[in-house]
Amino acid sequence: MMNYDNLIGVPFVNHGRDAHKGFDCYGLVMEVYRRNGKHIPEYNADYNDAEKISGIIHKAAKTQTWRACHPPNLPVPCLIAIRMGTAPGVVNHTGVYIGNEKFIHIREKTGVCIDRINSPAWRGVIAGFYEFVGDK
Secondary structure, three states: OOOOHHHOOOOEOOOOEEOOOEEOHHHHHHHHHHHOOOOOOOOOOOOOOHHHHHHHHHHHHOOOOEEEEOOOOOOOOEEEEEOOOOOOOOOOEEEEEEEOOEEEEEEOOOEEEEEEOOOHHHHOOEEEEEEEOOOO
């Protein structure tokens, strides 16, 4: 498993795409994929625009760029779509599965952190897992 210790605690910044200044959730996803040698498409939305974020994620999931996958056979890295206190079906947060049932993501108040996908706090809000397969 790749070491992400130098990302832990990086602060949340809306539209953040820089490890030295901060990330939003998708900026962190882009960084983790970059560190794994994969350059994924840019998607941009304000962190509090749940409907736009959900629309982007649902639209991207229907393209040939991303393919749904399911535990226990998750590739590393693997995008995780998450519903954070929103209406059913609205996905407004992302993280990345990094192996050993763990994922890395960012929280507004704590910054970048690592959690377990099967913890009570997360297993009920994970909406899906997606493998990046590139543009076809």
